[in-house]
Amino acid sequence: MPESSDTLTPELRIGHLYPDQLNMYGDRGNIITLRQRCAWRGVTLRHITLDLGETLRPDDYDLLFIGGGQDKEQDEVARDLREVKASALREAVESDMPVLGVCGGYQLLAKFYRPAEGPELEGIGILDAWTIHKGKAVARCIGNVALQWGEQTLVGFENHGGRTYLGAGAQPLGRVLAGHGNNSEDHQEGCVYRNTYGTYLHGSLLPKNPHLADHLIRLALRRRYGADADRYMTPLDDTREWQAHDAMLRRLGVTPRHEAAAVSL
Amino acid sequence: MSSENLPPPPSMAAAARTARRAGAPPRTALAIVLGRASGGLARRLGISGGTSLPGLVAQYADPQLIRRLAAQAQHGCVVVTGTNGKTTTSGLVAYTLRAAGLRIWRNREGSNLARGIATTLLRRAGASGRLADGGDGAFVLEVDEAAFARIATDLQPRVVLVTNLFRDQLDRYGEVDTVAERWRASLRTLPATTILALNADDPAVAALGDGYAGTTLYYGVEQTPTHADSDSVAQVIDTRTCPRCRTPLTFAPRFYSHIGHWACPGCGYSRPTPQVRAQVISAGLDASRFLLETPQGAAEVSVGLPGLYNVYNALAAATAGVAMAAPLDAIVTGLARFTPAFGRAEEIVADGRKIRILLAKNPTGLNEVLRALSSDHAAGKKRLLMLLNDRAADGEDVSWIWDADFEQLAGATSYLGAGGMRAYDLALRLKYIGDEPQDVEPEIGVALARALEKTPSGETLYIIPTYTAMLAVRSELERRGYAPRYWEQEDA
Numbered sequence: 001m002p003e004s005s006d007t008l009t010p011e012l013r014i015g016h017l018y019p020d021q022l023n024m025y026g027d028r029g030n031i032i033t034l035r036q037r038c039a040w041r042g043v044t045l046r047h048i049t050l051d052l053g054e055t056l057r058p059d060d061y062d063l064l065f066i067g068g069g070q071d072k073e074q075d076e077v078a079r080d081l082r083e084v085k086a087s088a089l090r091e092a093v094e095s096d097m098p099v100l101g102v103c104g105g106y107q108l109l110a111k112f113y114r115p116a117e118g119p120e121l122e123g124i125g126i127l128d129a130w131t132i133h134k135g136k137a138v139a140r141c142i143g144n145v146a147l148q149w150g151e152q153t154l155v156g157f158e159n160h161g162g163r164t165y166l167g168a169g170a171q172p173l174g175r176v177l178a179g180h181g182n183n184s185e186d187h188q189e190g191c192v193y194r195n196t197y198g199t200y201l202h203g204s205l206l207p208k209n210p211h212l213a214d215h216l217i218r219l220a221l222r223r224r225y226g227a228d229a230d231r232y233m234t235p236l237d238d239t240r241e242w243q244a245h246d247a248m249l250r251r252l253g254v255t256p257r258h259e260a261a262a263v264s265l
Numbered sequence: 266m267s268s269e270n271l272p273p274p275p276s277m278a279a280a281a282r283t284a285r286r287a288g289a290p291p292r293t294a295l296a297i298v299l300g301r302a303s304g305g306l307a308r309r310l311g312i313s314g315g316t317s318l319p320g321l322v323a324q325y326a327d328p329q330l331i332r333r334l335a336a337q338a339q340h341g342c343v344v345v346t347g348t349n350g351k352t353t354t355s356g357l358v359a360y361t362l363r364a365a366g367l368r369i370w371r372n373r374e375g376s377n378l379a380r381g382i383a384t385t386l387l388r389r390a391g392a393s394g395r396l397a398d399g400g401d402g403a404f405v406l407e408v409d410e411a412a413f414a415r416i417a418t419d420l421q422p423r424v425v426l427v428t429n430l431f432r433d434q435l436d437r438y439g440e441v442d443t444v445a446e447r448w449r450a451s452l453r454t455l456p457a458t459t460i461l462a463l464n465a466d467d468p469a470v471a472a473l474g475d476g477y478a479g480t481t482l483y484y485g486v487e488q489t490p491t492h493a494d495s496d497s498v499a500q501v502i503d504t505r506t507c508p509r510c511r512t513p514l515t516f517a518p519r520f521y522s523h524i525g526h527w528a529c530p531g532c533g534y535s536r537p538t539p540q541v542r543a544q545v546i547s548a549g550l551d552a553s554r555f556l557l558e559t560p561q562g563a564a565e566v567s568v569g570l571p572g573l574y575n576v577y578n579a580l581a582a583a584t585a586g587v588a589m590a591a592p593l594d595a596i597v598t599g600l601a602r603f604t605p606a607f608g609r610a611e612e613i614v615a616d617g618r619k620i621r622i623l624l625a626k627n628p629t630g631l632n633e634v635l636r637a638l639s640s641d642h643a644a645g646k647k648r649l650l651m652l653l654n655d656r657a658a659d660g661e662d663v664s665w666i667w668d669a670d671f672e673q674l675a676g677a678t679s680y681l682g683a684g685g686m687r688a689y690d691l692a693l694r695l696k697y698i699g700d701e702p703q704d705v706e707p708e709i710g711v712a713l714a715r716a717l718e719k720t721p722s723g724e725t726l727y728i729i730p731t732y733t734a735m736l737a738v739r740s741e742l743e744r745r746g747y748a749p750r751y752w753e754q755e756d757a
Contacts, residue, residue, distance in 0.1 A: 020505060020513065024432075029667025029694075036697050070442055073506075143661065157662045204667040207693055240696045243705075244689035 010232050011044040012220050015061040017085075018069070018077050019049050022104055025159065027067030029204025030100070033213050034063075041234050043221070052076065056085040058092040062220040068103030068202070078108055078121050086124045093126050098219040099196040102205060103160060106190065106198030107131045113162060127191040127198050128167030129182075138163075145179030145201055146254045147189050153177070153256070154209050155248040156201025164200075166191055173199050178252035195219050208248065210241040293334075293394035296327035300387045317376055320383030331379070331419040334386040337396040340367055340403035342420045343585050344413070346448075347428030347470070349630045350578040351377065351407040353570065353605065354428055357582030359405045361599030365591035368402030377409045379416050403589070410444055414451035421455070424588045426462040428581055430469045431522065431629040432665070445469045445508075452477060462584040464577065465539040466524045472508035474537065484584040485539035487558075489520060489548065489573055509534045520573060521636075522629045541584040548573045550641035557583055561593045566600050571623070572637035574630070615747040617722035622738065623729050626659065628669040634729055635670065639677040646679035649727045650716040651695075651702075652709060652734035653685040659731040663687050671698045680719045680726075684712025685734045709737040 014034060019027075031047060038045040050056055069077065081089070093099055101109045110129035113121040116136065123130075140161045147154040154174055163183035166172060172182070173190025181189035182200070190199035197216075199205065206213040214233065221229035246256040300323030307318045323330050335342055343362075345355040359369045372385035385406065389397050396402075403423075408416060410430075417425065427448070432441055452461070457479040464470040465485035474481035505523055506513055512531025519525035528535035543566075544556040550571045557566045557580070568579045579600050586596040605612075613620040623638070625631035638647055655661050675698045682704040683691040692705040703719070706712040713728075720726040730738050742748040 023668075025662065026664025026667035029664065032667060032697055076511075157664060159662060202664050203662070204664055207667065207697065208690070240689070240693045240701075244693045247689045247707075 009042065009044055010221065010225060010229075011046060012038060012062040012217070012224065013046045013048055013060065015048050015050045015056065015064045017050045017056075017064060017066040017105070018052065018073075018080075019067070020051060021073040021077050022067040022069035024068045024070065025103060025157075025202040026204040027065075027102060027202070030065060030067075030102070030206045030213075033204065033206040033210075034065075034217065037210065037213055037236065038217060040236055041232055043217075043232055050085070052080045053084060056088040056092070058088055058095065058097065061092070061097065062224050063098040063216060064089075064092065064100070066099070066101045066105030066108065068105055074104050074108070074113075074121065077104075078113075078123065081108055081124055082122060089124060090126060093194055093196050096195050096219070096223055098216045098223070099126075100205075100216060101127075101196070101198045102202055103158075103200055106200060107162065107164070109196065109198050110164065110191065115162075126196060127193050128170035129164055129191045129198070131162035131164045133162040141180035141184055141200070143179055144248060144252055145181065145189065146177040146249055146252045147174030147181070147201070148177055149174040149212070152211055153245070153249060153254065154201060154205075154212060155245055155252075156199075156203040156205050156208070158200040158202075160200050164191075173197060177254045208241060208244045210236070210238045210245075292327045293330060294392055296323040296325075296330050297387045297390050297394060298392055299323060299326050300384070304384070317378070317380045317384060319387060320380035320385070323387050324380060324383045331383055331386060331416060332421075333394070334390055334396060335404065335420045337400040338370075338402060338404050339400050340589070341423030342404040342406060343424040343426060343589065344417060344420055344422040345405070345407045345426045345428070345581075345585075346410050346413045347426075347464075348410060348431040348627065350428045350574065350581070353575065354426065354578040354581050355405050355407040356605070357568075357579055357600060357603050358426065358585045360603045361582050361586040361591055361596050362403060362405065362589055364599035364602065365586065365589070365595035367589075368398060369405050370402055371405040372407060377407045378412045382406055382408065382412075382416060382420075410448075414447040417451045418454045422459055424460045424462055424585050425452070425455070426581055426585045426588075427464060427470045427473060428578065429464055429467045429524065429629075431627055432668075441469065445473070449473060455479070460588040462581065462588050464524075464581065465537045466520065466526065466577075468508055468514060468523060468527050468536075471537055475508070480588075482541060482584050482588055483537045483539040484541040484543075484580045485526075485536065486520060486543045486545060486573070486576065486580065489545035489576070507531055507534055521633060524577070541580065541587055543576055543580045545573065545576055548576055548637070550637050553579070555579075557593075557597070559583065559587050559593060559596075561587070564593055564597045566597055568600050568603060570603075570605060571641075572633050574633040613742060613748050615717065615742070615745070618717065618720045619725040620742070620747070621725060621727050622735060623727060624732065624735050625729050626732050628665045631666075631669040631729070632673075635674050638727060638729075639673045647677060647727055648680040648716065648720050648724060649674075649678045649729065650680075650682040650684060650712060651691055652712065652728065652730035652738060653683070653687040653691045654731050654734040654737070655687050656733045659733050663690050666690065666694045671695065675699055680716065682706070682712055682716045682719075684709050685731065685737075688712070709734060710741045713738060713741050 035045040107113050108123050110123045110127040111125045113131045116133045142159045145156050145158050171192045172188035173192050176187045176189050218233055249256045300319035303322040304319035345351050359371050363369050370389045459479055461481040463474050463483050465483035507529035510532040512529050514527045516525040516527050526536050542558040546554040552569050553576050554567045555576055583596050623634045625634045655663050681702045683702040684706050688705050688707040692702050695702050704715045
């Protein structure tokens with residue numbers, strides 16, 4: 001377990017699940033952003049890949065990332081997740097490790113994916129949600145998205161054929177201000193359980209949402225170094241990040257509201 | 266060619282009379298007349314370059330138009346498809362076949378959907394419904410990878426040339442596997458006389474020859490002095506599993522992305538031995554040289570295009586030449602004579618400054634352009650303006666900029682500008698390689714003006730735009746009198 005936070009350069013280890021199979025839609029941008037935002041604060045982010053067949057040891061990681069992929073790759077990943085990594089992943093989630101699943105990764109963290117035809121794909125059920133593909137006659141959910149996330153906003157791009165529905169007690173990540181979200185019906189987007197975040201937003205997600213990136217980093221630092229880990233979270237100049245964020249909000253007809261909040265990060 | 270040189274459209278009654286005399290279906294003649302009239306009208310109204318509307322109208326009048334006109338070309342059709350390099354490669358093919366003495370008709374405006382193909386065909390036809398010059402020529406047509414499946418059957422091509430298959434605009438085309446599967450299905454509808462010219466170094470493309478009944482010519486790079494790096498967080502590799510058994514492939518060597526000498530450790534399937542090969546001597550920013558080896562013999566080739574990706578384009582064109590029985594010396598001459606197509610590595614002179622436009626529309630294309638730019642140390646640091654749009658033709662999802670290796674650009678520029686509809690996304694991407702752009706300006710005209718202000722006479726400004734950003738920057742340059750209107754350029 002971690003050493004005293006006073007003696008060494010702080011370090012976080014991110015486990016990147018199935019980077020060879022799930023590497024669509026600029027997922028690399030999320031890793032680049034986490035690594036760079038850590039580096040700017042003197043925190044080293046070690047990037048460790050977790051491939052098919054490899055055992056997941058929760059103690060070896062401080063946060064986990066799982067991205068989206070093509071359909072044929074989703075099958076073998078789902079099997080590996082269930083058969084090789086499920087119990088360890090559950091243990092990590094229950095011990096409040098921050099986990100981010102995007103698009104296909106979000107679907108795999110949930111209960112099941114029911115394709116338009118063919119067998120149901122079983123997820124690992126960490127998130128109380130499920131996804132149904134209603135066939136080619138129903139249009140894909142494609143386009144830019146803006147969400148209300150607490151007092152703030154999130155922006156991204158979504159591209160998914162399946163519609164995701166949340167169980168009665170499940171908590172969405174945000175409320176859709178523009179775009180489709182989980183299913184284009186209930187104005188919900190994503191799903192959150194403890195520190196596990198599932199979402200359809202890419203774009204990449206984290207570069208234009210620095211407050212979400214920092215939230216994940218803060219959770220990981222606190223879990224590893226305790227509450228005083230917040231001292232590592234020195235404020236950064238996020239002018240460029242918010243310019244890109246706000247440009248998208250304005251384009252979607254949403255008034256940027258986070259400006260005041262951004263200063264307090 | 267310019268629309269002003271076209272004969273005025275005859276009356277419809279006259280067209281029908283001519284058509285009856287020539288024995289062509291009146292419907293085809295009517296389609297041609299209507300198509301041309303709509304093109305003329307569009308131009309007079311200044312609606313567009315008129316490269317799509319005539320075909321759209323004409324196809325509505327005669328859904329068999331493409332089939333009827335394409336069948337008349339005595340030397341057949343060469344169809345060029347793939348993700349990257351279609352326009353450049355079809356240009357290279359045209360130069361090669363012209364050097365071999367053939368008359369070539371092509372859709373050079375980059376208008377590569379069914380309607381653009383129909384426009385190209387009907388412009389070469391008279392009101393009789395017959396091709397000009399008795400059909401004594403060949404069509405060289407670049408076809409959009411998604412449109413290919415629908416129109417390949419109508420074109421009944423003599424040669425199908427496939428460049429590569431990369432991730433490109435997933436929101437429009439669907440996933441890479443889906444595209445490969447559609448291609449495979451449409452290749453099954455072609456006559457066995459169609460020759461496939463396939464990139465042996467791209468597993469998904471090479472696998473298209475798997476079980477094909479007709480002749481397949483493979484092309485590939487044997488060796489090159491420059492290689493891909495492999496230390497990226499997650500390499501952008503779209504096809505990394507075996508097309509037959511889905512075991513992860515091994516590459517020795519890998520040239521870039523998933524292009525290289527691949528083999529499957531699972532089932533033993535591997536890169537087919539190419540009949541047309543390149544031994545690369547140099548692949549710089551201004552030109553590339555390689556030894557071309559064909560069944561007819563070997564010769565050194567020089568092409569005025571940057572980077573290894575253009576060696577592949579030239580090699581692909583040489584293979585189409587081989588498939589069309591062009592002599593080796595004509596192939597070499599044609600490749601050497603080539604001048605870049607509209608917006609692809611073309612050079613424009615602007616008040617003593619040089620402007621080079623290097624189109625990049627997906628991460629692999631951008632990686633190769635950035636590599637050519639950053640590995641060219643001869644002229645020191647570069648002035649670079651990057652332009653990112655997110656219209657449908659660019660891909661509305663700009664996530665791909667995070668997959669591209671901008672990192673290789675770090676420290677390689679003396680001026681860096683970000684422009685286009687997603688200028689702020691681009692600026693943010695550049696921030697994360699540690700290079701803050703000096704100018705960030707969504708308006709392309711303004712972004713161009715600022716970049717030109719910072720480029721002294723005698724210096725070169727490199728512009729890397731996405732597709733519609735390229736159109737916008739071209740029109741800005743035209744407005745300033747630096748470049749001709751593209752449809753008025755000579756059909757080289």
